[in-house]
Amino acid sequence: MNDTDQYCLLSNDIQLCYRVDGAAGEPLLLVGGLGWDLAAWPDALVSGLVQQGFRVVRFDNRDCGRSSTVDAPAPHTLRLMTGRLRDAPYDLGDMAADAVGLLNHLRIDRAHLVGMSMGGMIAQTVAARHPDRVTSLTSIFSTTGHPRVGQPALSTMLMLGRPPARTPEAALEREVALRRHIAARGFPFDAEDTRRSVAASLARVDDPDPRARVARQVAAIRVSGDRTAELRDVIAPTLVIHGADDRMVNPSGGTATLHAITGARLHVIRGMGHDFAAPVVPRIVDLVAEHAKAATVSARR
Template structure:
């Protein structure tokens, strides 16, 4: 899902949740439409949402904003914790840095800064779990929920492992590159390769060009990833979500098994599952129109 910004985004703005500052911006090419907040995944910055997808969503009548989650991008980085990485966060001590409720409240804080009383949510990967939790914790702020490539938002610890391809996670944990701009580029290419659908040729030149334009060090900051994935949820079960919901999942996802999407959709009342052929743990160009059309249909049904 590595496709950095080359479109017209507003200058970076800031929201605050307590001591945490959250960087966000708006799609400025087309500003009218229904508010849609993009919630990004583990470790990566907001620029991993492809501009082409954002342009497509805008054409379907959405006003788009995206933000960096705490411990990602330009948002506040928290102090080191006992979890040394995402794998140890799953198996070891968790949650001493902050909670999953804090991360859900971050999304609400961004909506406050945007002046949005409510918004549609699109969360991908970890962002999908966060978006589910926002719908539980702040239902009045959520018009519709779209969760993509995510585990159920109330899964925790070892219960999460049934949904994760451990071989891919182990490869992810073993990635090691210099903490330099060049090293971040190589890490971005390697992560994109791991997350891409194995049924399609991997376009390394295009991926490398994208990585050179978005040298995101978060892809190899395992301490930050450990804090994000270690944030424990103490709230309700996703069976209690009352907002109109859509669950998207790539049929070829090499990291999160499609059974995770099926489990999520089976438990959120009234939700709909759409499996995307040829899609991995990514947002490839050929899927943009389908994703935008499905989210538009959900919004129209809710309206």
């Protein structure tokens, strides 16, 4: 796997950190979720897509990993939890523009987009607003922003609303506990592998207040509101993947995405939560690769 970070400065002065795996093939852009940096994508998923013939690009969203920290105060936790936000430093449209800016930097005209959770929302927005840049869309355990679908379980909300950890060690263990909580119910949870992955991601953050970064991303989701109407503009072939046991984004979010995007297909995986459990990764690779390759063939007709 490529562990060399590269950087590009966008026209909006946001600097993105990214990596590219695979020398040739159809470009495929992985868009990470809330606080999910580029190193958090499972190696098996990235290498599996490369083996399927794709040139895989992954990056840190703004306010994540080694990409730019936005100079703005963090919204209050209560306002984030209740959704009572009047404004925010940026929204999902701005994050979608970042993704397009990265494609421009890499001189990629069209790409397959694969987004998970918040990254699915970003990828959906790119597909709706920049249809000429998207060959196919895969939205994984994501939602439309409609307030009555895709909501976290109460137990998850309570975990997310806890006061900040006081030490790096406590922050690590708290994140591992959250990952365990939202993980697949039908597959074993590998605590040590998760701890290594979380530690690697935390080591890539050089920011005195990482929780503020996540809070601003949550605010971006909140102020973007219900995107159902905009999703009618998506014309790229769309695959929706969701875990039947997702405690972070209720499966109703996947169903709503299916109904919002014309011609979309939904694949629900039993036992899957809001994570990429090792036994599920090969299946996801196959689903994404089959969908993307079919879209490429269709686009060339």
